[in-house]
Amino acid sequence: MKFIDEYRDAEAVKRYARAIRKIVTRPWTLMEICGGQTHAIVRFGLDALLPNEVTLAHGPGCPVCVTPIELIDKAIALAQREKLILCSFGDMLRVPGSSLDLLSAKAQGGDVRVVYSPLDALKIAKENPDSEVVFFAVGFETTAPANAMAVYQAKNYKIDNFSILTSHALVPPAMQTLLSAEGNRVQGFLAAGHVCAIMGEEEYHPIAEKYKVPIVITGFEPLDILEGVYLCVKQLEQGRHVVENQYIRSVPKQGNPHAQKVVREVFEVVTRKWRGIGPISQSGLGLKEEYQAFDADKRYSLQSIEAEESPDCLSGDILRGAIKPHQCPAFGKSCTPEHPLGAPMVSTEGACSAYYIHRRHTAPTPSICNP
Amino acid sequence: MLSCPFPISDYPYITMAHGGGGSLSKKLIDELISPVFSNPLLDQRNDGASFITPGDSLAFSTDSHVVSPIFFPGGDIGHLAICGTVNDIAMCGAQPSYLSVGFILEEGFPTNDLWKVLQSMKRTADDAKVQIVTGDTKVVEKGKGDGIYINTSGVGVIKCDPPPAPTRVQAGDVVILSGDIGRHGIAIMAAREGLELETTLKSDCALLNEAVMSLIDAGIELHCLRDLTRGGLASGVIEIMDTASLSMEIDESTVPISKSVRSVCEILGLDPFYTANEGRFIAIVPATKQDKALAALRSHPLGNDARIIGKVSSGDPGLVTVKTSIGTHRILTMLSGEQLPRIC
Incomplete structure (x- = not known):
């Protein structure tokens, strides 16, 4: 398959692994931002191909994982209302709220529907004028344009029974929070390719400069990730810290200006809470004043419930890259995909789930490949 | 009609x-x-x-x-x-x-x-x-x-004595897959969700009794047979290895997956190994019979793309590993429920 097979070519992957071994002289800790990258690393056992000097810390870029528990509870409360259809991306359904998840709310009679796009939810609203339709708008910069477009169209076509429960997170403020944290170990980033396909590379230059960290915009296939690691290690070894783009085939320097425009039209930057990390200033997107009528939180005056996280769940440390999933005492014991204590064990992009699914018995995965 | x-x-x-x-x-x-x-x-x-x-x-x-x-x-x-x-x-x-x-x-x-x-x-x-x-x-x-x-x-x-069963699987046996995987699950999902694909993907739903009979008629000693329905190839082999208390390694590059199924799975973040089939099965047979079994199965239209995809060993009981296309290993585990399409 074009754009897949050539980036999973075993020989090319081994060549990059050898090249990394050749240039590395001392220990480095890199963080891949995106959950999709974490999943690829674990699924293909890419970390087993790296020299011992290179450690990959898994970042907070799983939208499901960082959605605050309070918001999950709000989505569940909405799903339990009469004549209300809650639409969501599939992998939000199993994320535990403080007492239920959306799958259980559905089993108890809630009208919860999986959609592939917010525009599908808008269509459901058009087709069900007697019901209220709420889309659970979760995601990073990647999903923001489509969510913005759904709200924009709802306003313009006067689809008044549609609204969104928004939980949009922005990557650069989270990177800065991680870099400023006491005991930070991250020395270089593999930035999330899809986020940059929308936003471009502009906002990463000041971060690379201020914190003296190399930032390599990286794709999601094995070869992408190894090339990203290679470029990042090369910069570190040379004492450089600039923004580089490994994912040129998808990420133009300026990103996607049309997508950015619709996001700016509908959303404004707000402070938001990240599950496991806490509030981060100016790190989320909220609906602008003129689109407030489509804010489900306000429309239904949802009570803010102070929800408790399980004390045994160390997802905060995992999302900050401080520990690996299998280092959490609950991992694979009291916390499994069937009974997750925290969101990273639920989503396929969550680091705990990726570790559990692909390397239940051992970590790291033994490699039979001799790079 | x-x-x-x-x-x-x-x-x-x-x-x-x-x-x-x-x-x-x-x-x-x-x-x-x-x-x-x-x-x-x-x-x-x-x-x-x-x-x-x-x-x-x-x-x-x-x-x-x-x-x-x-x-x-x-x-x-x-x-x-x-x-x-x-x-x-x-x-x-x-x-x-x-x-x-x-x-x-x-x-x-x-x-x-x-x-x-x-x-x-x-x-x-x-x-x-x-x-x-x-x-x-x-x-x-x-x-x-x-x-x-x-x-x-x-x-x-x-029709065969003794009949195939997971408990008869032995270390050294080979695993034969009857053809490409994932078509039923993706065809149903596309029909259910109104996904518009460039090609019409059809379910693989089919009768497997004749294909199985071709193996029996060829005198193959069948240690285990399993049709791969809900939960896909992954769940099928994990269940068998769990019962047999043996280990299996699958070579990912040998598992046939159509371009359409691969594309939809890539877009939606699904794994074809866990996607449902209704016309595919695996046969676990002694390694000495692998050529004869392959020839028998390939003589039937539903088995013409049959391949050897893996081998049983006496490793960790219940452990199923996959040798990835780049030569590393990953572990296959049971999913807790249905696969859910990811956000992005």
């Missing part, structure tokens, strides 16, 4: 009275269902079918079908309901003989759709050379069902 003999003008939809045990129930069975499946055993109109067992060892299996939509590219719920039980019996190393059929119909279900489903079941049963010899029909109130549910059960005569 024959037209529906039922007076549709009077009853274009199933009513509660069709399940009430009175004259309308009798009419539904006498005029619509029984004539389609007519055979001497069914026509005795007994509470059950009485027959002389056609062999010493029998296999018995059951399967319920709740698929939505009921008509999908490559099949329908009727076709699936016959294939499901026939295939389960075939996986016991048996040739299916007799089936029972239980319908649960929802009030308001179009009679014409029931007719189409019955016709499809009849065609599939004829292809499988099985007879439907007993059955039952119930009607539930509107809103308490999803149009139509079908249960089929059946018996078949075991």
